[in-house]
Amino acid sequence: MPSGPLMVIGGAEDKLRRRTILREFVAASGGDRARIAVVPTASSLGPEVVEVYDALFRREGAADVVAVRPQSRDDAHDPATVALLDDVTGIFMTGGNQLKLSAIVCGTPLGDAIVGARERGVVIAGTSAGASIQSSHMVAFGGPGSTPKQRMTQVAAGLGLLESSVIDQHFDQRNRYGRLLMIVAQSPQLLGLGVDEDTAAVVERDERGHEMMRVVGRGAVTVMDPARITTDAFEAKRSQPILASGVVLHVLPAGQVFDLTERVLVPPVPQVDPGEAAEIAEAEQDLRQLARDIAAADADPIVLRRRLARRRGRPSHDPDGAPA
Amino acid sequence: MPSGPLMVIGGAEDKLRRRTILREFVAASGGDRARIAVVPTASSLGPEVVEVYDALFRREGAADVVAVRPQSRDDAHDPATVALLDDVTGIFMTGGNQLKLSAIVCGTPLGDAIVGARERGVVIAGTSAGASIQSSHMVAFGGPGSTPKQRMTQVAAGLGLLESSVIDQHFDQRNRYGRLLMIVAQSPQLLGLGVDEDTAAVVERDERGHEMMRVVGRGAVTVMDPARITTDAFEAKRSQPILASGVVLHVLPAGQVFDLTERVLVPPVPQVDPGEAAEIAEAEQDLRQLARDIAAADADPIVLRRRLARRRGRPSHDPDGAPA
Numbered sequence: 001m002p003s004g005p006l007m008v009i010g011g012a013e014d015k016l017r018r019r020t021i022l023r024e025f026v027a028a029s030g031g032d033r034a035r036i037a038v039v040p041t042a043s044s045l046g047p048e049v050v051e052v053y054d055a056l057f058r059r060e061g062a063a064d065v066v067a068v069r070p071q072s073r074d075d076a077h078d079p080a081t082v083a084l085l086d087d088v089t090g091i092f093m094t095g096g097n098q099l100k101l102s103a104i105v106c107g108t109p110l111g112d113a114i115v116g117a118r119e120r121g122v123v124i125a126g127t128s129a130g131a132s133i134q135s136s137h138m139v140a141f142g143g144p145g146s147t148p149k150q151r152m153t154q155v156a157a158g159l160g161l162l163e164s165s166v167i168d169q170h171f172d173q174r175n176r177y178g179r180l181l182m183i184v185a186q187s188p189q190l191l192g193l194g195v196d197e198d199t200a201a202v203v204e205r206d207e208r209g210h211e212m213m214r215v216v217g218r219g220a221v222t223v224m225d226p227a228r229i230t231t232d233a234f235e236a237k238r239s240q241p242i243l244a245s246g247v248v249l250h251v252l253p254a255g256q257v258f259d260l261t262e263r264v265l266v267p268p269v270p271q272v273d274p275g276e277a278a279e280i281a282e283a284e285q286d287l288r289q290l291a292r293d294i295a296a297a298d299a300d301p302i303v304l305r306r307r308l309a310r311r312r313g314r315p316s317h318d319p320d321g322a323p324a
Numbered sequence: 325m326p327s328g329p330l331m332v333i334g335g336a337e338d339k340l341r342r343r344t345i346l347r348e349f350v351a352a353s354g355g356d357r358a359r360i361a362v363v364p365t366a367s368s369l370g371p372e373v374v375e376v377y378d379a380l381f382r383r384e385g386a387a388d389v390v391a392v393r394p395q396s397r398d399d400a401h402d403p404a405t406v407a408l409l410d411d412v413t414g415i416f417m418t419g420g421n422q423l424k425l426s427a428i429v430c431g432t433p434l435g436d437a438i439v440g441a442r443e444r445g446v447v448i449a450g451t452s453a454g455a456s457i458q459s460s461h462m463v464a465f466g467g468p469g470s471t472p473k474q475r476m477t478q479v480a481a482g483l484g485l486l487e488s489s490v491i492d493q494h495f496d497q498r499n500r501y502g503r504l505l506m507i508v509a510q511s512p513q514l515l516g517l518g519v520d521e522d523t524a525a526v527v528e529r530d531e532r533g534h535e536m537m538r539v540v541g542r543g544a545v546t547v548m549d550p551a552r553i554t555t556d557a558f559e560a561k562r563s564q565p566i567l568a569s570g571v572v573l574h575v576l577p578a579g580q581v582f583d584l585t586e587r588v589l590v591p592p593v594p595q596v597d598p599g600e601a602a603e604i605a606e607a608e609q610d611l612r613q614l615a616r617d618i619a620a621a622d623a624d625p626i627v628l629r630r631r632l633a634r635r636r637g638r639p640s641h642d643p644d645g646a647p648a
Contacts, residue, residue, distance in 0.1 A: 146470075147496035147520055147544045148575055172471035175499035181575060196471055196565075220471045220565040224573075232577075235595050241520075241544040241577035245589045249548075249573050251472055251505060253556075253565035265569045271559050 004121045006161055006203040010169040010195030010219065011095055011128035015056055021200045021217050026060035028123045029090030034062040037088045039114075040069055041104050042096030042129035049094050057092075068110070076108035085113045090123040093130025099140045102133050102158055111159060124161060125200075128169050135167045136160040137190060139183065144174055148181035148244055150236045155183060162203060164211055164260045165191040172196040172219050184226040185233040185244045191260060192224035203260065210261035215252045223250040225263050328445045330485055330527040334493040334519030334543065335419055335452035339380055345524045345541050350384035352447045353414030358386040361412045363438075364393055365428050366420030366453035373418050381416075392434070400432035409437045414447040417454025423464045426457050426482055435483060448485060449524075452493050459491045460484040461514060463507065468498055472505035472568055474560045479507060486527060488535055488584045489515040496520040496543050508550040509557040509568045515584060516548035527584065534585040539576045547574040549587050 005028055013021040026034050036057050040049040050067040057065050068084045068091075070076040085091065091114060093101065105111045118124045124134065132138050135158045142153025155166070166187070168180045171194030180192040195201055196219025203213045215221045225248040232243040250265060252258055257266040286308060293307075329352055337345040350358050360381050364373040374391040381389050392408045392415075394400040409415065415438060417425065429435045442448045448458065456462050459482045466477025479490070490511070492504045495518030504516040519525055520543025527537045539545045549572040556567040574589060576582055581590040610632060617631075 144499075145496045146499060146501055146518065146546065172469045172502065175468075175470060177470055177501050178496065181573075194470065222470065230589060230591070232592065232595075235597070236577075241542075241575070243575065243577055243580060243592065245574040245576065245580075245582075247573040247575075249505075249571040250569040251565070251567065251571075252569065253560075253567055256567060256569075258569075265554060267554070268556065268567065271556070273559070 002121060003205055004118045004123045006118070006134055006201075007123065007125035008131045008134055008162070008167055008193065008195055008201040008203065009125060009127035010131065010171060010197050010199045010217075010221075012170070012173075012197035013127055013200070014198050014218070015052075019056075019060070021198065022056055023060055024200070024202070024216055025090060025092065025123065025125045026057055026062050029062070032061045032063055034090055035064045035066070035088045036062050036090045036092060037066050037068045037085055039091065039093045039101075039105075039130070040067065040096075041071070041093075042098055042101035042133075043094050044096060053092060053094065062090075070104050070108075070110055073104055073108055076105050076110040079109070082109045082113050085110075085117055085122075088117065088122060090125065091117060093124075093126035093133065095128030095130060098129035098132040098138060098158075099156060101129055102138060102140075102156060106133075106157060106159060114159060115161060118161060131169045131195060132167050133158045134161045135165055136163045137166045137183070137187060139166060139168050139179065142176075142179040144176060145178040146175060147241050148178045148185060149239050149241050150182070150233070151239050152182055153179035155187075162211070165193045167201075168192065168194045170197055171222060180224060181244050181247065182233070182242060184224050184247065185229060185231040185242055188226040188229050188231075190226075191263065192222075192226070194222035194224070196220055199254075210259050212266075213258045213260050215254050215256050215258075217254055220251050220253045221256075221258075223252065223258060223260075223263075224248075225250070227263065326445060327529055328442045328447045330442070330458055330525075331447065331449035332455045332458055332486070332491055332517065332519055332525040332527065333449060333451035334455065334495060334521050334523045334541075334545075336494070336497075336521035337451055337524070338522050338542070339376075343380075343384070345522065346380055347384055348524070348526070348540055349414060349416065349447065349449045350381055350386050353386070356385045356387055358414055359388040359390070359412045360386050360414045360416060361390050361392045361409055363415060363417045363425075363429075363454070364391065364420075365395065365417075366422055366425035366457075367418050368420060377416060377418065386414075394428050394432075394434055397428055397432055400429050400434040403433070406433045406437050409434075409441055412441065412446060414449065415441060417448075417450035417457065419452030419454060422453035422456040422462060422482075423480060425453055426462060426480060430457075430481060430483060438483060439485060442485060455493045455519060456491050457482045458485045459489055459517075460487045461490045461507070461511065463490060463492050463503065466500075466503040468500060469502040470499060471565050472502045472509060473563050473565050474506070474557070475563050476506055477503035479511075486535070489517045491525075492516065492518045494521055495546060504548060505568050505571065506557070506566060508548050508571065509553060509555040509566055512550040512553050512555075514550075515587065516546075516550070518546035518548070520544055523578075534583050536590075537582045537584050539578050539580050539582075541578055544575050544577045545580075545582075547576065547582060547584075547587075548572075549574070551587065
């Protein structure tokens with residue numbers, strides 16, 4: 001069985017209106033056959049968070065929702081807790097404090113069971129802290145700012161579901177360019193993935209074994225590729241800005257697909273403007289008519305020109321007011 | 325005479341402590357022979373701003389400071405106002421509203437006199453709004469956020485002192501990646517320059533005519549090079565995130581030099597760690613002594629090894645606690 005998709009959600013996914021991301025998660029987990037485990041360990045709340053997601057997932061048609069809520073590494077070793085994941089089709093890790101989540105779950109039977117579940121096809125989703133923990137190298141915490149500075153953030157070990165990349169979330173909203181640039185400058189074999197709120201990076205392995213990422217939701221996913229970086233991260237002092245020259249950026253809105261293994265954009269399909277398409281179709285029709293008229297040899301040029309002008313006089317399409 | 329340097333300052337330059345940038349400006353303007361014009365038109369204040377900079381520049385040793393304060397395009401056509409720039413060696417444009425500044429100054433005799441002053445070697449500095457106006461294509465205003473969105477900012481025409489680039493300021497502090505990315509996605513012949521607070525991009529033309537930028541101050545200058553961008557900026561709707569894939573980033577702290585014409589980093593000189601250098605020098609000395617001892621043929625290996633161990637027993641240097 002192919003491994004299940006990862007859904008790396010940038011936090012604050014819409015819960016009331018469009019619910020694009022939660023819907024996609026439940027659908028990917030099997031829709032009305034979905035059995036979902038909610039892991040709220042990152043949160044300082046507990047049953048309240050589970051109640052919210054329980055209601056949300058059932059509203060989207062999920063068959064069953066179960067809470068898996070270890071509060072200590074002992075809990076995460078408890079076979080009864082681990083067994084809760086045996087027959088789920090989707091796992092959802094909530095937001096909160098990713099270092100609390102990783103400190104309790106990583107390297108325990110429960111952590112291993114999450115990784116194992118993905119290998120048998122289960123969808124693994126996480127939002128905010130639950131997104132961060134999916135990478136091998138996890139942003140533990142850090143400050144805001146656009147400019148990378150030497151000690152502005154801290155890395156810890158995550159679940160390792162995504163090995164190519166380090167994940168940051170609330171990216172558009174919380175000014176996190178600096179901390180993600182600092183991390184990739186210090187670890188240039190990693191890609192940086194900055195996921196906006198109400199946005200998800202959906203990562204699936206294709207038949208070649210490549211990690212293919214598709215963007216879903218309201219914002220964008222920003223990919224930082226430091227493969228050819230020039231940096232002084234190995235000698236910059238204290239909290240000084242660091243040199244990070246030659247990082248390639250990809251800002252990817254919904255619908256875009258990026259190959260995380262090859263580090264290239266899958267070329268987008270150009271969008272055809274419906275107004276422009278209608279105009280071209282009309283012009284082609286005019287030309288065919290003109291050719292027929294000429295062939296029929298009733299071809300007084302003035303008559304032809306007037307007929308064309310009448311046809312063209314119809315209002316044209318401009319549905320959006322976009323620049324011409 | 326070669327054209328004068330531009331100092332593009334990201335706002336909030338230090339005025340009380342190190343004063344790195346204001347010092348560099350006065351020194352470049354001639355030190356105790358500096359005659360400086362302050363243009364406070366962007367500011368909603370007026371005489372107060374001039375008083376502050378008057379005091380600051382005189383404290384750094386400037387010979388004279390004069391206010392050039394047009395409040396309308398008529399003022400900017402007044403020959404008496406324009407004549408104030410005749411014998412200055414430095415011009416300093418304050419912060420405030422760059423659209424007010426450009427609306428009053430650009431395309432007037434005063435605007436032409438600023439451009440002309442640079443051509444005869446005068447230093448042209450601007451902070452915040454006064455920085456923005458230096459480019460040909462000027463950020464007029466716009467919202468914050470890391471992700472570029474279709475209508476998040478507005479471009480107007482600036483003074484045109486810097487043609488290769490569009491300038492944004494308060495870059496680290498105000499989360500302005502998105503708006504600068506939007507602009508370069510729509511105008512990929514331009515570089516984006518994001519200048520942090522208390523930081524300056526100092527741009528001078530070299531003998532080849534290249535615009536060479538050197539970074540001064542506490543933060544960094546971020547260069548966005550969209551030469552190879554893939555974008556949907558020409559068809560993205562309303563305020564949606566736009567695709568901006570393949571933008572090359574250069575985050576440049578103080579001391580770095582970047583060729584804006586060729587769009588390449590001038591390779592930094594690697595720093596030598598003083599502790600490491602001392603250790604290597606010592607090891608070389610040991611080896612020379614060993615060679616002498618062997619050559620002198622008093623070479624009992626045990627004696628030699630003990631002697632070496634005694635020398636090595638001295639404490640080694642680790643002044644900074646940086647990673648080994």
